Amino acid sequence: MSQFANAEIFASTTLLVVLGTSFLTSLAGLSLALGAFLAGLLIAETEYALQVESDIAPYKGLLMGLFFMSVGMEISAQLFIAKWKEVLAGIVLLVGGKLAVMAAIGPMFGLTKLSAIRAGLLIAPGGEFAFVAFGVAVSLKVLPASTTSILYLVVALSMALIPYLAAFGGQLGLMLEKSDTKALQPKEEETKELKDHVIIMGYGRSGELIAQLLSENLIPFVAVDSSTNQVSKGKAHDLPVYFGDAGSPNVLHLLGAERAACAIIALDTPGANYRAVYAMTKHFPGVKTYVRAHDVSHGINLEKAGATAVVPEILEPSLQLAAAVLGTLEFQQDEVSRMIDDFRRHNTRELQDLAQMSKASIGYGYSAQGSSAISATPAAA
Secondary structure (H helix, E strand, O other): OHHHHHHHHHHHHHHHHHHHHHHHHHHOOOOHHHHHHHHHHHHHOOOOHHHHHHHHHHHHHHHHHHHHHHHHOOOOHHHHHHOHHHHHHHHHHHHHHHHHHHHHHHHHHOOOHHHHHHHHHHHOOOOOHHHHHHHHHHHOOOOOHHHHHHHHHHHHHHHHOHHHHHHHHHHHHHHHHHHHHHHHOOOHHHHOOOOOOEEEEOOOHHHHHHHHHHHHOOOOEEEEEOOHHHHHHHHHOOOOEEEOOOOOHHHHHHOOHHHOOEEEEOOOOHHHHHHHHHHHHHHOOOOEEEEEEOOHHHHHHHHHHOOOEEEEOOHHHHHHHHHHHHHHOOOOHHHHHHHHHHHHHHHOHHHHHHHHHHOOOOOOOOEOOEHHHHHOHHHHO
C-alpha cells in the first residue's frame, strides 16, 4: 500500500513540476508548451529520469498519436498542389541550410567531416516543436496564417524524409570513407625520424592505457588500429595514432618497424593477433613482440608464431582476483604469493618450456635466469 502511495506521490510531483513550469512561462508572456518543454529538459537531467520515462510510457504513444493527428489536420493537400514550388523550395532551404551549418561547425567540436555530414542529414529535417512554435506565432500575429500553413507542409514533409536521409547518409559514408581513412593513414614523412620507438597495434582499452603510460613518460611510440573511431579518439588527444592493418608489412614499414625497439600487440581477435605476430616475425625478425593473448592455448600458438612474450588476458585478472579473495580469507601474504605462483607456473608450463628451448627471455614472463621472474614480468608486460 505504501509503494502504491509513493508511486502516486511521485507521479503527482512530476505533474506538478510540468504544470508549474508551464504556468510560470505563461506569466512571463511565453507559451504553456514552452514551459512543458523546459520542464521535460529539467526532469531529464535528474536521477529520476528513467522512472518518469517508465511511468509515462503507457501514455506516450497515445499523446504522440493525438499530436500528429492534430498536426495532420492542419496540412492541406490542395495547398501543396497549389504551392508545391514554394514547399519544395522551403524543404531544400531547410535541409540544405541545417546540413551546411552542421558540416561547418562539426569539425570544430572534434567530429570528422564524414561524421558531421551524416549527423547533419539526421538533424536537417524539422522537429515536432516547430508546430508548437508556429501555432504560438499565429496566435500572437507574428506570422500570417497563410504562411504558417506552408511552413506546416515544409516541416511535415521534411520529417517524412528522415528515413531516406538516414539511408543516404549511410551510402554517402561508404563513398567518403576511403578519403576519410586515407587522411588517417600513416605517412612516411611523419614517422621517418622515429627510432627505438614502441609500436602499439590495437588502440582499444589496453592499447590506449599503454599509450597513456608511454606518453606520460615521454617514451616515443606510434599506434595503429583498424577502427576509425578509435583512431579519431587518439588524434583528438594529439597522439600518433594511425589507421591501418597491423598485419600488413607496408603499414608496418610506414610505422618504422625496422627501427622500432619493440611492438605491443593488443588487437581484438586471436586471428588478428596471430597475423600481426607472423608479419613482425617474418618481415622484422629483430624486433621484440609482446602480445596480449586471449587465453593460455592462444598464447602457446602466438609463442610458436614467434612472439617474444605473451600475457593471457584471462589468467592474470583471475589470479589477481583470487589473490584478493585469499587475502580476505586471512592467508599470509607469502602464502598467497606461493599459491598464485604455483598455479601460474602449472598453467603456463608449456610456455615456459618454449622459453627454455629458445635460451632467451621469452615466453610468459620466463627468464633463463630462473622462474622467479614469472610473477614480476606479467605486470611489466
